[in-house]
Amino acid sequence: MENAIITSDQNIQNIEDIFIHLKKNRQGIKDTTAKTRIKKLKLLEKYILDHRSDIQNAIHKDFNKNPIETDATEILSTLGLLRHARKNLKKWMKPNKVGTPISMLGTSSKVIYEPKGACLIISPWNYPFYLAMGPLIYAIAAGNTVALKPSEISSNTSLFIEKMIKDLFPDNEVKVVLGGVETSTKLLELKFDHIFFTGSPQVGKVIMNAASKNLSSVTLELGGKSPTVVLNDADLKDASDKITWGKFINAGQTCIAPDYCLVPKESEAEFVDQMQNTINEFYSPDGEVIELSKDFARIISNKHFIRLQHLINDAAEKGATVMMNGEMHEETRYIPPTLLTNVTDDMLIMQEEIFGPILPIKTYKNVDEALEYIASKEKPLALYVFGQKKKDIQYVIHHSTAGGTSINDTVLHINNPELPFGGVNNSGIGKSHGIYGFMGFSNQRAILKNRVGMTGIKPIYPPYGDLASKL
């Protein structure tokens, strides 16, 4: 794998100039019509389609990811958001007339959606194309200028994105800034009108802190531990297929991957068997070792490989049962799909977001115990529930909170652009996708119009005299 981290903070000297140009061009881009913005989105769409194999190759170099998985999770998912945005943009941009209370008769009111201005997008490495393009699509749709800093870790994809944006947009409209933490820090000193960040909750706090100095608005798409509740009447074969897919796609490096499962004590043995069967069906259909499967990705960096290895060793030392479907190999950053049972809260794996192909399975005696456990942790980005009775599923949803939930599935809710995507508190602030993405990059400006000469009801002007006694 040829995945070299971008270390040179190459644009760092020019960052202030880049920002000045983006800021100067705010009005020019604000002036653009829906038609012009749709045209830009179409050009972006064409470029993506024409360079599909370049994207697949870049992501393969970064992760060893199968091109079909790249198609589904990076290219088609991006095109899904883009096509939905261009189809709906005219409607989203239309001013929204609102009612008038009787006390304000004679006036009329509406909400208009104006671009926030010069925006900063900082994206992570795990879906390096989709997570950079998603916010960019809505920033363009809403009529903003943009500085985009993709992750330094998924370097091949970031270099592709840089070239693509250079080919499509002038520097004063959308500009890619390559680099790592130093570059981000420098960007965050500038008074951007909006910052859209996708990454870890720890760095989310750094971003919010920096944004507070300029009172830049923020959308924070963060992460954390997303639980999966398997109810006692769940179809365990169906649940295993869907959990295996959501957990092990991208080798578990998915923000909304099921982080751990909560399973009724009496179903544990059968659930583990079903999970092991599905893992083999998916990644070893001919009985070959999973390491040879072209469909199973690698860990992004040595740092993350070592972190995950440490989580497994720590859990094993503290008494977890480790079911690893093969052997780990540091040279290729390979960690096989791994299930853990007998996990306890003193294990690091139950304390931090796993972000790798390891699934702890915890048992519960009754569903309230499972829900209490979830509530004792930070609010999750996603929560999944598998079961057959509507009432029981509703009970889980009502007694928990999460950014999003798929019922009897995992991950899928991210794919419907009619749904808001994002977290709650520790897992995120603000929403993206569809109209929510457009709104995130728009200022919802209140406009009230009165008639000249005020034929309607008059506000109370001074001098007030003894008016108070008449009210």
Ligand code: NAD
């Ligand atoms: P990260 O927070 O380490 O990095 C994300 C971006 O922030 C990168 O571009 C990086 O250069 C920059 N960055 C890192 N440290 C910084 C600092 N101190 N100051 C300023 N900028 C800094 O995240 P990651 O490791 O790239 O991605 C994994 C995390 O992202 C996980 O927690 C995952 O759950 C989360 N995530 C969330 C979503 C979502 O949509 N909610 C999607 C994908 C990933």
